[in-house]
Amino acid sequence: MPTHAPALRDAEYAPGSVGDIFRLIRSDRATSRSALARHTGLSPSTVGIRVDALQRLGLVAEDGEQESRGGRRAKRLHVSREAGWVAAIDFGANHLDIAVADLDGRFLVQTAHPAVEEQEPGAVVALMWQRVVEASAAASVEMSGLRGIAVSLPAPIEYPTGRVVFPSFMPSWHNVSLPSLFADFTDAPVLVENDANLIALAETAPAGRDHLLAVVLGMRIGSGIVTEGRLQRGFNGAAGEISHTSAGGEPAISCVCGLDDCLESVASGGAIAAKLAAAGYDVSSVSDVIRLGRTADPVVVAALREAGTRIGTVLASVVNFFNPQRVVLGGTMSASAPLVAAIRAELFNRCLPIAAHDLDVSAADDPASAGLRGAVKLALEEALAPARIDELARIEAQTTQTAQPA
Ligand SMILES: [Zn+2]
Structure with a gap:
């Protein structure tokens, strides 16, 4: 049995609860008491009770009010920096x-x-x-x-x-x-x-409706899928495991999946490193592959291009399948210019015009x-899942009640 409760982040919570109010403040969707009342339809006094609870929990702070000619400006609510x-x-x-x-x-x-x-x-x-x-x-x-x-x-x-x-x-x-x-x-x-x-999560805009595919190019190859701004894990968490798709070509390393030509065994950073080591190059890690790629050695560049072509072929199928707006490349090998160029060329060459139209293939912001x-x-x-905050508020309210003299 896992020691910890299952993930709460997708759990149900009551709209307008303390946790929901905190969610709205945290996401900058409503950052004053009046905006919260407008956004939730709750009365100002109910909003006040919720905000007070968040302040007692130390989660929310309120900036001092400012006077102006037009009257008082609303105090701004924000997540407290001392909250943890x-x-x-x-x-x-x-x-x-x-x-x-x-x-x-x-x-x-x-x-x-x-x-x-x-x-x-x-x-x-x-x-x-x-x-x-x-x-x-x-x-x-x-x-x-x-x-x-x-x-x-x-x-x-x-x-x-x-x-x-x-x-x-x-x-x-x-x-x-x-x-x-x-x-x-x-x-x-x-x-x-x-x-x-x-x-994929890092590259998704807050409260956005992004459709993106994040591809990690490292010792292995993996991908993460975001549709409508939400990470898609699939039924068991295996969504995006493109690494073990049959890609053709000669395997350079063996893989746990059992296929002898999966993407990981023919085109991952580990596979390219093994291929170059077998050809007599001094390579022990993917960083060595990147370094060699920069020397423009024709054998190294050819190995990177071939791997990029195979990766691009698999990615074209994925892009056709779910039509992302962006393909974000991350991982150590995303710093290899010949590899990335070959991936882009093959991807655009193979995917449908409607899927390629306006498709952005680029490195993650600060991949490291x-x-x-x-x-x-x-x-x-x-x-900070609303259900967890609601639970903290319930415990706090009970403790306060017990502490009151009868
Ligand atoms: Zn495999």
């Missing part, structure tokens, strides 16, 4: 990155650490936790203010349990539940999400932090 913080962890074959952010999503500290030698999940989680504690100290925030953690992993993640399912990177992590392992260190909710899904930005968003969605 969330942590984001981006873990991959070659990195362990941490971010600490306030409840408005502003990064307070971001740290980068080299690849982790350790393989055993419990030991890796202990190391992740240690890095979060160090980052919180650097951000000068109290550990008691931690409200949630989101972890990005380059693996299929079962939804909503957060269980890792047959990861090609670190196969021994199959079935591992990171939230249960984190329970040794914290009571805060811990979410685990696929790296591509988090980049995209995973962390998505993880911060996810941690905030869970930690």
Whole structure:
């Protein structure tokens, strides 16, 4: 059994509840008492009761009123900077990155650490936790203010349990539940999400209606799908697992999926690195592949172009299938110009004119932090889910009542 309750972020909540009012303030949709009353249809006194509850919980602050010739300007409600913080962890074959952010999503500290030698999940989680504690100290925030953690992993993640399912990177992590392992260190909710899904989330405009496909090009290849502004995980969390689509060509590495020509085994960063190593190049990581790609060596460029063509072929099918407005490229290999050029050329060459019309294929904003930005968003969605805030308000109200003399 998972130690933590299933994700609350999609849970039902009552419109006009304390949690719903907080959602409206947090998303900037209504940031004054009068705007909240207009937006919800609640009476000003009811809005006042809800806002007071949020202030007692320390979640919301109200800027001082300003006098002007036209009369009083409304006080502005905003998420309190002292209300706590969330942590984001981006873990991959070659990195362990941490971010600490306030409840408005502003990064307070971001740290980068080299690849982790350790393989055993419990030991890796202990190391992740240690890095979060160090980052919180650097951000000068109290550990008691931690409200949630989101972890990005380059693996299929079962939804909503957060269980890792047959990861090609670190196969021994199959079935591992990171939230249960984190329970040794914290009571805060811990979410685990696929790296591509988090980049998709990072690139989605707040309250937007985006249709986008985020593709992670790293040791493996993954994708995350957003339609109508919402991340689509599919029935079990496997939506977007394009890595194991049959792509043709000679495999350079073997893959856990059982296909001998899946995209991962013929065109991933790991596959290109293996191909070049077999050809006698000094390559041990995807960063080496990027470095070699910049030397314009014809063998290296040909390997990158061939991989890009195969990736572009698969992406063209996906683009035809759901007609995104944007294809966002992230991951270490998205810095390879020959690879990205070949992906774009093949994608536009193969997809339908109606799907290609106005299609934007571009790198993620600041690809190095995209995973962390998505993880911060996810941690905030869970930690500040209206249902969770409603629960906090209920507990606070009961405590206050009990404390009143009869
Ligand atoms: Zn595969």
